[in-house]
Amino acid sequence: MIEDENLRVCPKCGSKNLIWKQDEGEIVCQDCGYVFSSEIIDTGPEWRAFDAEQKERRARGGSPLSILKPNKGLVTEIDQYNKDARGSKIPVKYQQELQRTRKWHRRANIANAFEKNLATALEELDRLVSNLNLPRSVAEEAAHKYRIAAKKQLIRGRLIESVVAAIVYLVCRQANIPKTLDDIAKATRSSKKDIGRAYRFIKRALSEKVPLSDPLNYISRYASQLNLSEKVAEEAKKIILEAKEKGVLSGRGPTGIAAAALYIAAARLGEKKTQKEVAEIAGITEVTIRNRYRELKEQLNIEDISD
DNA sequence: AAGACGAAAGTGGTTGA
DNA sequence: TCAACAACTTTCGTCTT
Numbered sequence: 001m002i003e004d005e006n007l008r009v010c011p012k013c014g015s016k017n018l019i020w021k022q023d024e025g026e027i028v029c030q031d032c033g034y035v036f037s038s039e040i041i042d043t044g045p046e047w048r049a050f051d052a053e054q055k056e057r058r059a060r061g062g063s064p065l066s067i068l069k070p071n072k073g074l075v076t077e078i079d080q081y082n083k084d085a086r087g088s089k090i091p092v093k094y095q096q097e098l099q100r101t102r103k104w105h106r107r108a109n110i111a112n113a114f115e116k117n118l119a120t121a122l123e124e125l126d127r128l129v130s131n132l133n134l135p136r137s138v139a140e141e142a143a144h145k146y147r148i149a150a151k152k153q154l155i156r157g158r159l160i161e162s163v164v165a166a167i168v169y170l171v172c173r174q175a176n177i178p179k180t181l182d183d184i185a186k187a188t189r190s191s192k193k194d195i196g197r198a199y200r201f202i203k204r205a206l207s208e209k210v211p212l213s214d215p216l217n218y219i220s221r222y223a224s225q226l227n228l229s230e231k232v233a234e235e236a237k238k239i240i241l242e243a244k245e246k247g248v249l250s251g252r253g254p255t256g257i258a259a260a261a262l263y264i265a266a267a268r269l270g271e272k273k274t275q276k277e278v279a280e281i282a283g284i285t286e287v288t289i290r291n292r293y294r295e296l297k298e299q300l301n302i303e304d305i306s307d
Numbered sequence: 308a309a310g311a312c313g314a315a316a317g318t319g320g321t322t323g324a
Numbered sequence: 325t326c327a328a329c330a331a332c333t334t335t336c337g338t339c340t341t
Contacts, residue, residue: 196320253331274310285333290312 114150117160121146124164131187132179134172141171145206154205158198162190166198173210178217180255182283215240215249218258218282225281226273228266235265239296248299252292255282260292 122143129139145167149155155163165188172179181199185192203210216237223233239261243249249257259282266273275286282289 193319251330256332275312276310286311287313287334288332291332294313 117155118147118150121150121160121164124161125168128164128168128184128187132168132183134168134177134179138168138171138175138177141175142167145171145202145208148206149202152205154202158201159190159194161188162194162198163202164188165190165195166202169195169199170203170208170210173213174208176211176214176217178213178221180283213254215254215257215261218255219262222258222262222278222281226262226266226277228262228271228273229269232262232265232269232271235269236261239264239300242300243296246299248295252295253284253288256284256288256292258282259284260289260296263289263293264296 125139125142125146128134129136129142142164146164149163149167165184169179169181169184172184181192181196185195188195202208219233219236219240222228223230223236236258240249240257243257243261259278263273263275263278266278275289279286279289
């Protein structure tokens with residue numbers, strides 16, 4: 001992925017000294033610390049054209065693949081009546097043979113449906129993973145899990161897109177890759193609600209264990225998007241670690257905690273950002289930052305921001 | 308004028324009877 | 325299945341810089 005022409009140069013400082021942090025799904029500039037988030041890459045010139053074209057095509061006629069889906073009028077059926085094309089009865093001695101044909105036809109169709117379903121899913125998976133700039137291992141793990149889910153008939157009545165997104169989310173969580181449900185939802189056409197529902201269902205059905213997501217994972221991404229220095233990120237991580245020890249964080253959303261810690265750290269090191277700025281990047285509101293900030297201040301003797 | 312603060316009411320999802 | 329509940333959001337008035 002990093003071999004791609006468009007991604008060779010840091011958009012901020014022009015450096016070519018980039019590394020791909022597989023485990024976090026991010027590309028980081030070694031010189032200025034800039035993190036290529038999926039959003040930044042999405043709006044890049046080459047990608048946008050590609051994306052828009054694809055979107056348009058889909059909007060106009062549905063994806064090219066949809067015609068391959070079952071029940072679009074392309075499936076042939078052999079009906080249950082033992083009549084030939086003119087409507088006259090078929091001789092009994094041929095009926096058994098017909099029955100056999102019917103059976104194989106049905107089996108072939110089922111196998112095809114399964115394969116087609118899988119093909120659609122894998123295509124969608126591929127698209128999602130590259131849109132979100134996730135490492136290859138995620139795609140492979142997700143494909144594996146999808147296959148299992150499909151075999152267990154867990155997809156019934158759910159949009160393939162939602163299930164794929166749900167599984168990607170699940171794999172990210174397990175790999176501690178800081179992507180929120182919101183991030184994933186933005187890269188698909190399914191709603192957050194749908195994906196969440198599919199996620200919970202799949203998680204339960206496959207009895208997958210998912211660790212609680214850690215605020216620490218979000219720090220470097222937010223810090224980069226806010227143009228904050230590496231020092232601030234480190235400071236924020238310290239704050240979170242300290243808070244963890246005192247057990248202040250339970251039950252709170254990880255993004256809110258990360259945002260508040262960054263807010264404090266930035267102010268402390270003279271790179272102050274407004275609550276609004278931080279809130280926007282973290283996808284939460286100012287109120288939540290204030291609440292977390294207040295809690296952190298009470299529990300760990302943190303000085304006031306204004307000085 | 309913009310940022311920070313917090314109260315109050317609303318939202319969507321989880322949990323437990 | 326429904327009501328209580330926690331976390332978070334929206335909205336708004338007030339105070340501070």
